[in-house]
Amino acid sequence: MTAEVKEQRGIKTQEYFVNMGPQHPSTHGVLRLVLELDGEIIQRVEPHIGYIHRSIEKMCEKDSYRQIVHLTDRMDYLSANMNNEAVCLAVESALEIEVPDRVKVIRTIIAELTRLASHQLWWGVMGMDLGALTAFLYGFRDREMINDIFEETCGARLTMNYNVPGGLMFDIHPNFQRRVKEFIAHFKTKIPEYDQLLSDNVIFRERTEGIGILSKEDAISYGATGPTGRASGFSCDVRKHHPYSAYDRVEFKEILMEKGDSFARYKARILEMWESLHIIEQLIDNIPEGEYQAPTKAVIKLPKGEFYQRVETARGELGVYVVSEGSKSPYRLKFRSPGFSNLFTIDHMARGYKIADLVAMMSTIDLVIPDIDR
Amino acid sequence: MAIEWAIIGLVLILFVAISVIILVYVERKVAAFFQLRLGPMRVGKWGMLQTIADFIKLLMKEHIITKKADKFLFNLAPFIIVTASFLAIGAIPFALGLQVMDINIGVFYITAVSSIGVLGILLGGWAGNNKYSMIGALRSGAQVVSYELSITLSLLAMIVLAGSLQLSEIIASQQTGWWIFKGHIPAWIAFTVFVIAGTAETNRGPFDLAEAESELTAGFHTEYSGIKFAMFFLAEYVSLFIIAAVGATVFFGGWLPFHIGHWQVFNAVMDWIPPIVWFFGKVAAIIGLIMWFKWTFPRLRIDQLLILEWKYLLPINLVNLIIVSFIALMGWYL
Numbered sequence: 290m291t292a293e294v295k296e297q298r299g300i301k302t303q304e305y306f307v308n309m310g311p312q313h314p315s316t317h318g319v320l321r322l323v324l325e326l327d328g329e330i331i332q333r334v335e336p337h338i339g340y341i342h343r344s345i346e347k348m349c350e351k352d353s354y355r356q357i358v359h360l361t362d363r364m365d366y367l368s369a370n371m372n373n374e375a376v377c378l379a380v381e382s383a384l385e386i387e388v389p390d391r392v393k394v395i396r397t398i399i400a401e402l403t404r405l406a407s408h409q410l411w412w413g414v415m416g417m418d419l420g421a422l423t424a425f426l427y428g429f430r431d432r433e434m435i436n437d438i439f440e441e442t443c444g445a446r447l448t449m450n451y452n453v454p455g456g457l458m459f460d461i462h463p464n465f466q467r468r469v470k471e472f473i474a475h476f477k478t479k480i481p482e483y484d485q486l487l488s489d490n491v492i493f494r495e496r497t498e499g500i501g502i503l504s505k506e507d508a509i510s511y512g513a514t515g516p517t518g519r520a521s522g523f524s525c526d527v528r529k530h531h532p533y534s535a536y537d538r539v540e541f542k543e544i545l546m547e548k549g550d551s552f553a554r555y556k557a558r559i560l561e562m563w564e565s566l567h568i569i570e571q572l573i574d575n576i577p578e579g580e581y582q583a584p585t586k587a588v589i590k591l592p593k594g595e596f597y598q599r600v601e602t603a604r605g606e607l608g609v610y611v612v613s614e615g616s617k618s619p620y621r622l623k624f625r626s627p628g629f630s631n632l633f634t635i636d637h638m639a640r641g642y643k644i645a646d647l648v649a650m651m652s653t654i655d656l657v658i659p660d661i662d663r
Numbered sequence: 664m665a666i667e668w669a670i671i672g673l674v675l676i677l678f679v680a681i682s683v684i685i686l687v688y689v690e691r692k693v694a695a696f697f698q699l700r701l702g703p704m705r706v707g708k709w710g711m712l713q714t715i716a717d718f719i720k721l722l723m724k725e726h727i728i729t730k731k732a733d734k735f736l737f738n739l740a741p742f743i744i745v746t747a748s749f750l751a752i753g754a755i756p757f758a759l760g761l762q763v764m765d766i767n768i769g770v771f772y773i774t775a776v777s778s779i780g781v782l783g784i785l786l787g788g789w790a791g792n793n794k795y796s797m798i799g800a801l802r803s804g805a806q807v808v809s810y811e812l813s814i815t816l817s818l819l820a821m822i823v824l825a826g827s828l829q830l831s832e833i834i835a836s837q838q839t840g841w842w843i844f845k846g847h848i849p850a851w852i853a854f855t856v857f858v859i860a861g862t863a864e865t866n867r868g869p870f871d872l873a874e875a876e877s878e879l880t881a882g883f884h885t886e887y888s889g890i891k892f893a894m895f896f897l898a899e900y901v902s903l904f905i906i907a908a909v910g911a912t913v914f915f916g917g918w919l920p921f922h923i924g925h926w927q928v929f930n931a932v933m934d935w936i937p938p939i940v941w942f943f944g945k946v947a948a949i950i951g952l953i954m955w956f957k958w959t960f961p962r963l964r965i966d967q968l969l970i971l972e973w974k975y976l977l978p979i980n981l982v983n984l985i986i987v988s989f990i991a992l993m994g995w996y997l
Contacts, residue, residue, distance in 0.1 A: 307794050315877040329798065329965060418877045420868055420962025426698035486959070492869060493961050644798070645964040648878050 302327055311340045315418045315648045318658030322635070322647075329643045334636045338662050345663045349622040354380050354454055354589040357622065362448035364626060365660035367407040368602035370399050373452035378533055379598035379609045380454040381583075383591045390535075391579040392456040394572050397535040398469065399442075399451060400600075401565040405476070406435040407603035407655075408558050408565075415555065415652040416487055419496055424487055431479050434472045438465065454589055456582030469573050473566055480562055488559065497551035501638040501650035504549055511637065512630035515605025516557040517654045521549035527601040539571045551646075554653035590617050604628050604655055628660035671763055675752055683900045687714045690900075690954060697958040724889035729792055732886065736790035741887070741894035744783025748901035750776040755908045756830050758918045758938040769830035770822060773909055774815050777864070777902060781807040784866075784873060784883050787895070791886030799882025802965050803873030806863055809972040810870075813860035816980040820853040820987040821846065821913045830912055837916040847995075849987045854914045856976050856983075858952060861906035863968070865899060868957035872965055903950060911945035918942040 295302065310321040319340035325333040345364060349357045354376070361372035374396055381388060413428020436446040441462045443451040451458055487493050503513065508521035518525045526543040528536040544560045546553035591613035599608040605627025612621040631654045639647045688703070688711060695702030703710030728734060751773045756762040766772055781804060788800020822828060824846055825836040836842075843850050863870040874882035884895045911917060918938035922930045963971070 305794065314880060329802075416961065420871065420875070420877065421960060422694070422868075423697050423958050426700060430699055487961070490961060492963055492967075495967055496961060496964060643964060643966070644878050645872075645875070645962070 304332055309647075315651060316658070317414065317651075317656055320632075320656065320658050320661070324644070324647070326644070329645075331639045331642055331644065331647055334639045334647065336632055336635060338632075338658075341659050341662045343659075343663065346622055346624060350618060350620065353617050354591065354619075357619075358453060359448075359450050361624075362450060363659060364624065364663055365602055365604060365607070365628065365657045366447055367410060367657055368403055368604065368607075369448050370396075370403040370451060371600050371602040372607060373450065374400060374534070375598055375600040375602075375607050375609045377452045377454050378600065379596050379611050380589060380591065382598060383594070383596045383611065383613065384454075384585070384589070386455055386583050386585065388456055388583045389579045389581070390577040391581060392583070393535040394576050395457060395461055395581070396452060397539070398569055398572050398576075399439075399449075400534070401568050402435050402438065402469070402472075403449075404603045405562055405565050406432045408562050409435075411558060411603075411652075411655045412483060412487070415649075418648050418652040419493060421487060421490075421493070424483075427479075427483070427486065431476055434468075434475065438468050438472065441465070441468070453582070455585035456580070460581040461576075466573055466576070469569060473570060473573075476562075476566065480559065483559065488556070494552065496645070496649055497555055497653070499548075500551045500642060500646050501653070502548070502550045503634055503638055507634070507637060508549065511634045513605070513634050513654075514630065515601070515603070515627050515655075516544070516561060517554055517605060517631045517634070519544055520546040520553035520557040520653075522547050525606060527599050527606050531599065533598075533600060535572060536568075539568050541568050551649050551653045558655070588617050590615060591619070599625070602627060604657065604660065605631060624663060626660045626663065628657055632656055632661055675749065675763065679749065679752060679897070679901055682904055683897050684714045684718065686900045686904065686950070687717075687896075689950075693951070693954045694958050697955075718893065721893040722890055726891065727886075727888045729886050731792045733790040733792070736786045737886075738891070740783045740787030740790060741891045741898075742783075743786065744780045744898040745894050745901075747776055747779035747783065748898045748905065750779075751905045752901065754830060755905065756834060756912060756917055757942055761939070762831065765829065765831045767827075767829045770818055770828050770833070770909070770913070773905065774811070774818065777905060778807065778811050780898060780902060783895075783898070787887065788873075788883035791883075793886050795879040795881075796883050796885045799873045799875065799879045799885070802875075803866060803883055805965070806866070806870065806872060806968060809969055810860040810863040810976075813856055813972060813976045813980055814864055816977070816984055817853040817857040817860065818909070818913055820849060820980075820984050823984070823987050823991045824850075825913075826991075830917070833913055834917040834919060837919055840922070841914065841916040841919070843914045846987065847990070849983050849990065850914065852979065852983050853987070854910070856980055857910055857914070858949070860972075860976065861910065862953050862956070863972075865902045865906055865953075867899070867903065867953060869960035869962050870968060871957075871962060872968060875962060877962075903953065904946065907946045907949035907953070908942075910949045911942065915945045915949075917945075 304325050304327050307324045307326055308321060309324055310316040311319040321337040323335040323337060324331055345360050348360060358373050358376050361376050362369040364372055409428045409432040413425040416424020439449055440446050442465055443449050443459060503521045505522040508518045508523040514525045522545055524543060524545060529543045541564045544557050546557050593613060593615040596611045599606055607627055608625030610623040611619045614620045635650060638650050692702045703713035706712040706716045728737060753763040754769050754773050784803045785800045788796040821842050824842055825833040827833055843854055866873045884892055887895060918941050920933040920936060920941050922933060
């Protein structure tokens with residue numbers, strides 16, 4: 290009921306609070322949202338975090354740099370490889386190690402595969418949140434192929450630990466190139482299927498278009514990055530603006546949308562999948578020969594100073610800020626996680642919309658709770 | 664006399680129990696088929712005993728009643744919703760003569776009793792003293808009350824053609840051809856609206872807003888556990904069956920076989936198939952259709968749901984009813 294109708298008829302309604310989470314099917318983990326509702330209309334959303342805090346940053350202060358890499362897997366578990374890469378790149382740039390070309394290319398391919406896997410899972414979950422349960426299984430079917438490739442390459446499917454400071458833990462499997470090409474051929478036929486099932490569906494369009502608008506200014510002031518920021522027109526792709534690994538030698542588009550609504554965020558990720566495929570296609574046949582690791586000392590000690598490295602994960606910009614006093618573990622290590630900034634746009638987006646819209650918005654900002662909480 | 668009714672009641676309860684068990688199994692298999700899975704495979708051959716096992720599990724579960732729940736209403740709600748579903752079964756004609764009560768206001772009776780079900784949902788959502796269940800219950804209330812109109816109006820269009828509310832008469836009027844064929848395009852419009860509204864009436868996807876597990880955890884039955892939850896579950900599938908059965912009866916000639924004009928041999932072969940098989944075949948086809956879009960479409964939002972009903976389905980239905988009345992008046996159907 291709108292405010293005017295209420296006034297006309299002299300109806301008084303009282304706001305009430307609903308705790309959405311920490312156990313709730315669509316908060317995708319232990320996120321608690323306190324909703325202030327008027328009927329079904331959201332007046333205010335207050336995210337409460339801290340239910341999965343594992344003090345990863347504090348643990349990093351005790352660990353050696355090689356060990357820190359392993360902890361980062363447990364932050365944003367869907368972009369585990371990119372998190373690893375961020376720490377490795379920070380250490381490498383601090384030590385001024387030049388990693389072999391082979392490593393750079395393989396890291397890029399693996400990172401893009403991880404991004405694809407993450408977006409596939411997101412797509413499935415997005416469908417599930419909106420009630421299209423079948424999408425979930427379709428997303429997982431295609432993700433399975435990528436997981437199999439990872440399993441063959443490094444033995445793990447989710448928390449890969451494939452990057453180490455100075456290079457990679459192992460060389461790629463002989464089957465790697467063939468299977469990646471198989472996957473690309475397979476997945477190119479599946480994205481149109483995704484479009485058929487969800488993107489072009491009338492109900493889906495109705496549920497997402499014009500809902501949860503985040504303007505470019507707001508996206509910048511909230512620090513929303515990744516597809517969430519780019520859907521609002523905020524050009525923030527770290528791969529483009531501050532290229533690392535092999536991103537400077539591949540050609541790809543930065544996906545920028547204008548509207549900043551739920552559908553723009555959805556479409557940005559779908560288009561990003563095409564770009565990821567395009568990047569992998571350019572690199573997969575051109576993996577240079579060479580070593581898979583640059584020589585490093587057994588105990589890595591960073592020189593005294595402050596180092597910052599950022600990478601583009603599937604969710605946005607991940608920053609690693611290392612303060613070193615010259616010992617084998619950092620004095621302080623801070624992660625700037627994309628999910629944290631993206632989450633706090635939710636209050637701004639959701640006001641005045643309904644509970645069902647909130648669920649759609651949460652899906653489109655693609656939250657991974659351990660990334661927010663660390 | 665009393666014993667006869669008791670026996671009939673027992674048979675109906677058994678029929679409902681068995682058909683729900685089959686429907687749940689079919690639903691899971693259909694879902695699995697859509698989702699590239701196998702579905703239940705472990706209990707019994709092809710997992711056929713899975714639903715029975717699940718049912719036994721639900722029977723043995725603890726009855727949890729929340730502290731501040733209204734105990735009387737909380738316990739009453741599942742019974743109301745189940746009763747509403749059971750009452751409607753009685754008027755369904757399964758085959759010639761195989762009908763518990765052939766009352767002269769059959770269609771009216773079925774729509775009337777099945778709308779009692781919403782009372783159970785409202786009470787259940789209210790009594791549980793949970794905000795999620797209350798939102799679910801209120802959504803469901805708005806939804807069922809709105810879609811009741813469409814479902815009745817679309818049936819009314821066919822009743823105008825058939826000229827009777829009695830289900831056996833409606834079937835008899837289709838001896839020369841089912842209404843879906845005889846009624847031209849208006850019949851198809853009425854059927855489409857009927858299926859949409861029927862899905863909404865039974866709270867099934869894409870209209871499962873009352874449950875909406877990704878928004879309201881489990882909607883109106885969040886606080887229910889064990890056998891009481893099973894009763895809500897049972898009622899949902901019974902009403903699915905009723906919707907399909909009414910649709911099959913009114914639009915597709917109930918238990919009548921499919922005939923094509925003067926193809927004597929073809930018609931003879933069709934006649935050879937028993938009526939009960941025809942009836943359940945048609946019901947299965949409609950249920951399959953409803954399951955198909957449950958497992959394909961995303962869920963609507965509450966305001967879109969109401970807009971769909973009041974701004975699209977209802978006007979379409981009213982215009983359709985006028986057209987059908989005109990057709991009936993002029994006798995333009997075959």
